Amino acid sequence: MTTEPATVAAPSFHDILRIAGCRHHFPLLRQLVNGKPLVYFDNAATSQKPQVVIDAMVKYYETENSNIHRGVHYLSERATQAYERVRAKVKAFVNAEDQREIIFVRGTTEAINLVAHSFGKIHVHPGDEILVSAMEHHSNIVPWQILCEERDATLKVIPMNDRGELLMDEYERLLSDRTRIVAVTHVSNALGTINPVKDIVAKAHARGIPVLVDGAQAVPHMHVDVRDLDCDFYAFSAHKMFGPTGVGILYGKRRWLEAMPPYQGGGDMIKSVTFEKTIYNDLPYKFEAGTPNIGGGIGLGAAIDYLHELDLGGVQQLEHDLLAYATEKILTIPGVRIIGTAAQKAAVLSFTMEGIHPHDIGTILDVEGVAIRTGHHCAQPVMQFFGVPATARASFAFYNTKEEVDAFIKALHKVIEVLG
Amino acid sequence: MSLLRELYQEVILDHNKAPRNFRRMENATRRVDGYNPLCGDHYTVYVKLENDRIVDVSFEGAGCAISKASASVMSTLVKGRTINEAEELFHNFHRLVMGEKEGEDDIEKLGKLAAFAGVSEFPARVKCASLAWHTLHAAVKSDTATVSTE
Ligand SMILES: Cc1ncc(COP(=O)(O)O)c(C=O)c1O
Numbered sequence A: 001m002t003t004e005p006a007t008v009a010a011p012s013f014h015d016i017l018r019i020a021g022c023r024h025h026f027p028l029l030r031q032l033v034n035g036k037p038l039v040y041f042d043n044a045a046t047s048q049k050p051q052v053v054i055d056a057m058v059k060y061y062e063t064e065n066s067n068i069h070r071g072v073h074y075l076s077e078r079a080t081q082a083y084e085r086v087r088a089k090v091k092a093f094v095n096a097e098d099q100r101e102i103i104f105v106r107g108t109t110e111a112i113n114l115v116a117h118s119f120g121k122i123h124v125h126p127g128d129e130i131l132v133s134a135m136e137h138h139s140n141i142v143p144w145q146i147l148c149e150e151r152d153a154t155l156k157v158i159p160m161n162d163r164g165e166l167l168m169d170e171y172e173r174l175l176s177d178r179t180r181i182v183a184v185t186h187v188s189n190a191l192g193t194i195n196p197v198k199d200i201v202a203k204a205h206a207r208g209i210p211v212l213v214d215g216a217q218a219v220p221h222m223h224v225d226v227r228d229l230d231c232d233f234y235a236f237s238a239h240k241m242f243g244p245t246g247v248g249i250l251y252g253k254r255r256w257l258e259a260m261p262p263y264q265g266g267g268d269m270i271k272s273v274t275f276e277k278t279i280y281n282d283l284p285y286k287f288e289a290g291t292p293n294i295g296g297g298i299g300l301g302a303a304i305d306y307l308h309e310l311d312l313g314g315v316q317q318l319e320h321d322l323l324a325y326a327t328e329k330i331l332t333i334p335g336v337r338i339i340g341t342a343a344q345k346a347a348v349l350s351f352t353m354e355g356i357h358p359h360d361i362g363t364i365l366d367v368e369g370v371a372i373r374t375g376h377h378c379a380q381p382v383m384q385f386f387g388v389p390a391t392a393r394a395s396f397a398f399y400n401t402k403e404e405v406d407a408f409i410k411a412l413h414k415v416i417e418v419l420g
Numbered sequence B: 001m002s003l004l005r006e007l008y009q010e011v012i013l014d015h016n017k018a019p020r021n022f023r024r025m026e027n028a029t030r031r032v033d034g035y036n037p038l039c040g041d042h043y044t045v046y047v048k049l050e051n052d053r054i055v056d057v058s059f060e061g062a063g064c065a066i067s068k069a070s071a072s073v074m075s076t077l078v079k080g081r082t083i084n085e086a087e088e089l090f091h092n093f094h095r096l097v098m099g100e101k102e103g104e105d106d107i108e109k110l111g112k113l114a115a116f117a118g119v120s121e122f123p124a125r126v127k128c129a130s131l132a133w134h135t136l137h138a139a140v141k142s143d144t145a146t147v148s149t150e
Helices: A013-025 A051-064 A074-094 A108-123 A142-151 A168-174 A197-205 A254-259 A294-310 A312-330 A358-367 A380-386 A402-419 B002-007 B010-017 B065-078 B083-097 B104-121 B123-141
Strands: A102-105 A129-133 A154-158 A179-185 A211-214 A233-237 A248-252 A270-273 A278-280 A336-339 A348-353 A373-375 A391-395 B030-036 B041-050 B053-062 B146-148
Touching: A013 A294, A013 A312, A051 A074, A051 A294, A074 A102, A074 A248, A074 A294, A102 A108, A108 A142, A108 A179, A108 A211, A108 A233, A108 A248, A129 A142, A142 A154, A154 A168, A168 A197, A179 A197, A197 A211, A248 A254, A294 A312, A312 A336, A312 A348, A312 A402, A348 A358, A348 A402, A358 A373, A358 A391, A358 A402, A358 B002, A358 B065, A358 B123, A402 B002, B002 B104, B010 B065, B010 B104, B030 B123, B041 B065, B041 B123, B053 B065, B053 B083, B053 B123, B065 B083, B065 B104, B065 B123, B083 B104, B083 B123, B104 B123, B123 B146
Parallel strands: A129 A154, A129 A179, A179 A211, A211 A233, B030 B146
Antiparallel strands: A102 A248, A233 A248, A270 A278, A336 A348, A348 A391, A373 A391, B030 B041, B041 B053
């Protein structure tokens, strides 16, 4: 069994049409910005939410809201069941083996901090090494830097080539007897590169080293199967996969999670507390201190149901076509340089225009109703590598259209007209 | 287009393309780095002071059209002025880009700075427009070596 895109049955033309038709499920997309129809190309920052997700959260607050795992009353029971059902959905969504391996957190950032803290506490010692890649988001760099500083360990970096692909030979050379964990992104938010994580995991495992995968940019675009990848930890955020902000997931293999100490202390993560000794709760609750974002969790459940009906295979095909179309069109504009040209790419188009700062591109596009991201994309080392202070980035979701790409390209011509 | 033309006025486009006083200064009295981490704009402002007069000012670095034009226009306006006069210009400029209404007299006083009035319609760009001014302020008023807009 494999999740490589090539072996997934190609979606039919009918499927693609059906998915493209789902755009009307997103109420926010039906608005004018500066008098122009909104073109939302900032999906890598956060995706928009379908009506079913919004409705599920409203219904929860209107009919079920209550604290969970605490009350014997009717509402508390219902809320607890609804929340735990979401855990089961997440387990199925990423194909985890056991529901106890699914930890609710605030988002990818918190998931990685949790592992850096709790895993680091018992496994990382002076002189040890932690391996990240050159294309990581700050949230998969800084927690490890903090850990390295605390533990007197060293952060090592897997280099990439100028297309934005990791150098796998260098990676293998960097794996050492001192490497305690490898932390890499599945899909780069700044470049769009899809990393060969299955291979990365296999090579680390050959030396007994666990791997954390930052899946923030992967889950909205492709089937993720944590058992097939065989990764030890997998982190993602609901808000990038059509769910609400403020909730995310850490998947971790049970044998790691069982041995790791808690991340935060408080309610829910304990079995019993006396002033002399506290007995921690079992998985997954050991890592879930305090009242969680229950409403957000309910929204995540609805987003998973939505993606299930949509079919991620079709989504991937549609986005691939959009990216190819946009790439072809943008290269007809003089002075455009695409940053990130990996052979395996998700729906991210990072670019610069000769002599024009990305910030100016962003402002002019905004006046034309086109929302893109400009800046360093929380990946300053990537900017340094490519020798640019910032890039402009268009990132697509399945609800985007070729007509929107045309509007985007037209707006880029306006940029040249104004500033060229 | 008119909204864009209001932001990217001819003065701004001109100073962006051909920034004035865009050079390093070897014998500067003060040199301060200004950085906007949000968009990566980065300038170094040099001033040469004689008593409380700015006898020379220059800058180098990279950034968006708004920040570069602002630094350039600033350099032409403060050269030869006293520190207090420069500070007053900064104050007026700040009110302008924050959209705090100016009377007719004030607009008159702003001169070339009035080209930045359009910035107030773009809150995300206020930091770009004021980066060089904040840096100059640090250069003439305090002893920090780096200012950041964050
Ligand atoms: C690759 C990657 N990792 C991590 C994050 C952080 O996610 P969050 O801000 O939801 O914690 C992001 C989102 O910006 C991302 O794109």
